[in-house]
Amino acid sequence: MATVRFEEAQRWYPGTDRPAVPGISLEIADGEFMVLVGPSGCGKSTTLRMLAGLEEVNQGRIFIGDRDITNTPPKDRDIAMVFQNYALYPHMSVADNMAFALKMAKVPADERRRRVEEAAKILGLTEYLERKPKALSGGQRQRVAMGRAIVRQPQVFCMDEPLSNLDAKMRVQTRTDIAKLQADLGVTTVYVTHDQVEAMTMGDRVAVMKDGILQQVDTPLGLYDKPVNLFVAGFIGSPQMNLMKAKADDGKAKIGNYLVPVDPTASRKMEGNITVGVRPEAWRVVGNSEAGLPVQVTVVEDLGSDAFVYGNCDVEGTPSNIIIRVSGRNHPQKGETMYVTTDPHNVHVFDTDTGERLSE
Numbered sequence: 001m002a003t004v005r006f007e008e009a010q011r012w013y014p015g016t017d018r019p020a021v022p023g024i025s026l027e028i029a030d031g032e033f034m035v036l037v038g039p040s041g042c043g044k045s046t047t048l049r050m051l052a053g054l055e056e057v058n059q060g061r062i063f064i065g066d067r068d069i070t071n072t073p074p075k076d077r078d079i080a081m082v083f084q085n086y087a088l089y090p091h092m093s094v095a096d097n098m099a100f101a102l103k104m105a106k107v108p109a110d111e112r113r114r115r116v117e118e119a120a121k122i123l124g125l126t127e128y129l130e131r132k133p134k135a136l137s138g139g140q141r142q143r144v145a146m147g148r149a150i151v152r153q154p155q156v157f158c159m160d161e162p163l164s165n166l167d168a169k170m171r172v173q174t175r176t177d178i179a180k181l182q183a184d185l186g187v188t189t190v191y192v193t194h195d196q197v198e199a200m201t202m203g204d205r206v207a208v209m210k211d212g213i214l215q216q217v218d219t220p221l222g223l224y225d226k227p228v229n230l231f232v233a234g235f236i237g238s239p240q241m242n243l244m245k246a247k248a249d250d251g252k253a254k255i256g257n258y259l260v261p262v263d264p265t266a267s268r269k270m271e272g273n274i275t276v277g278v279r280p281e282a283w284r285v286v287g288n289s290e291a292g293l294p295v296q297v298t299v300v301e302d303l304g305s306d307a308f309v310y311g312n313c314d315v316e317g318t319p320s321n322i323i324i325r326v327s328g329r330n331h332p333q334k335g336e337t338m339y340v341t342t343d344p345h346n347v348h349v350f351d352t353d354t355g356e357r358l359s360e
Contacts, residue, residue, distance in 0.1 A: 002030060002065035002155040002156065002188060003027065003028060003030050003063075003064075003065060003188065004026075004027070004028040004051065004062075004063070004064055004156060004188055004190065005026070005027045005028070005062070005063040006024045006026045006027075006047070006050075006060070006061075006062055007025055007060050007061045007062070007063070008023040008024070008025055008060035008061075009021065009023065009024050009025075009047070009050055009057050009059070009060035009062050009070075010022060010024075010057065010058050010059040010060050011047075011050055011055050011056065011058055012058045019058070019212060020043050020046045020212055021043040021046050021047055021050070021212040022212050023059065023060055024043075024047055024060075024212070024213075024214060025060075025214075028188060028190060029188075030188055031186040031187070031188055032189070032204050032205065033179070033183075033189045033202060033203050033204045033205075034188075034189065034190050034191065034204065034205055034206075034207060035191045035193060035199040035202060035203035035205070035206045035207065036048065036190065036192045036193075036207050036209060037192075037193055037194065037195075037196055037198075037206055037207070037235075038194065038208055038209035038210055039194060039210070039235070040194060042209040042210050042211060042212065043212035043213075044192045044193075044194075044209050045160055045161075045192050046212070047192075048158050048160055048190055048192045049160075051079070051158060051190060052074060052077070052079050052081050052158045053072065053073060053074030053077050053079070054074060054081075057070050057071075064078065064079075064155055064156060077156075078154050078155045078156070079154055079155070079156045079157075079158055080101075080148075080152045080154040080156075080157055080158070081149070081158045081159075081160070082142075082146060082149050082157065082158070082160070082162045083145065083160055083162070084161045084162060084164050084165060085165065086133070086141045086142060086144070086145045086165075087145065088133040088141060088144060088145065088148075089133075090132065090134060091132070092132070092133075093129065093130050093132060094120075094125060094128050094129050094130070094131055094132075094133070094144050094147075095116050095120075095129040095130065097133065097144055097148060098116045098119060098144060098147045098148045098151055099112045099113075099115075099116050099151065100148070101148065101151070101152050102115065102151060102152065115151040115153075116151055118151075119151045120147060122147075122181065123143045123144075123146060123147050123150075123177075123181070124143070125140070125143055125144065128140060128144075138165055138170060139166055139170040139173065139174050142162055142163070142165075142166065143174075143177070145162070146162075146181065150181075154187065155187070155188065156188045156189070156190065157182070157187050157188070157189040157190070158189075158190050159189065159190070159191040159192065160192045161193055161194070162174075162178070162191075163175055163178075163193070163198065164195075171198075175198055175201060175202055178191075179201070196235060196238065197238050199220070200223075200224070201220075203220060205217060205218060206218065206219070206220055206223055206236075208223065208231075208232050208235060210231050215228065215229060215231055215232050216228045216229075216232050223236045224236055224237060226357070226359075227241075227277075227348065227357065228356070229355040229356055229357060230243065230275060230277075230350050230355040231355060233277050233348060233350065233357075239280050239308060241277040241278065241279050241280075241348070242277065242278045242279070242283075242319065242323055243275055243277050243319065244260075244275065244276050244277075244278075244319065245274075245275055245317035245352060246260065246273075246274050246275065246276050246317055247273060247274065248267075248270035248271050248272060248274055251264075251267035251268075251270070252267070253270070253274060253276045255276070255293070255315055255316070255318060256315035256316040256317060256318075257315070258293050258315055260276055260342070260347060261343070261344040261347070262276070262344050262347045262359075263345055263349075263360075265359060266349040266358045266359040266360070269349075269358045270349060272352075273351075273352040273353060274349055274350065274351060274352055274358070275349075275350045275351075275352045276347050276348065276349055276350075277347070277348035277349075277350065278342050278346060279346065280323040280324055281325040282342050282343075282346035283325070283340040283341070283342055284340060284341050284342060284343070285324070285326065285338055285339070285340055286339050286340065286341050287339065288339060291339065291341055292339030292340050292341040293315060293318075293322075293339065293340050293341065294313060294314075294315070294337055294338075294339055295309075295311035295312070295313050295322050295324065295337065295338050295340055296311050296312055296335075296336075297309055297310070297311045297332050297333065297334050297335060297336050297337070297338060298311050298312060298321075299311075299334065300334055302328065303328060305328050306325055306326065306328045307325070307326050307328050307331050308323055308324070308325055308326075309324045309326055309331060309338070310322070311324070311338070322340075324338070324340055347359070
């Protein structure tokens, strides 16, 4: 196994006016599951492909362990790639698909068979080894692609949105399988996704990217509890954080005529235009207009154990949709008006102009 280190690695596609990845620096520990997440076009797949040797590094360097692999051919990097589209050979059996890279590397037949059988047992594919890919479900095909990577016993797994072709239920099951498998094998893994729920549930650490630039690298809970800027605050969390424009007013945040109490650590730094963020679960429903922000309910999503209430508020600075997590029973209905407030320690404060976090 090995660490992975990017040192100001840059990728600039010919004919473009700016680099796709201006220069990323990131260190991934031995055996760590690192997730790169961000919206489409943010440079996460380009970063992964630079590591795999599928994209040229125009400047900077990339290391696996102590070895500089910046200009090393892909086949010599000791990396196994799992793609979004599985990339299985349709005319080969599952066993032959999994063993193909070993065959090309001239690994003896007995050793190939042993490795394939071990991987198949881990992935629950033993009874499917003689089948062709067309006879498998999407989730089973993805496990074959994983098996093909496992049998190579690489130093690093690179996974590029491997679950995006699966249905919702299979995606949840497979992401659990991948996370458990990676923990059992202990192989350093770099995983790319645009789905922040995948990132939060799978990664040891998560790197959030925007326009090719790292915004924050932290544990999933670290990102959720202390986003460093407005972009991370709005991107991490499902449903997303409620972000409201406010003005600093004597240590409080003023939204229209409503004063939001904020933590003293943030109130000392607040000046002028600020943005306050409140997670859906951090709202408290109160009984009257004197104590809370009025929200007219437009949609209620019943999930059984709880519910998400979507509503609008005519207070200046509030978004078109305010999202509130409530109990799955006895909650307000569409058309009703509810009043909500929150506690100072649940309020995230950001500088509106710079996007920088002011709360500690």
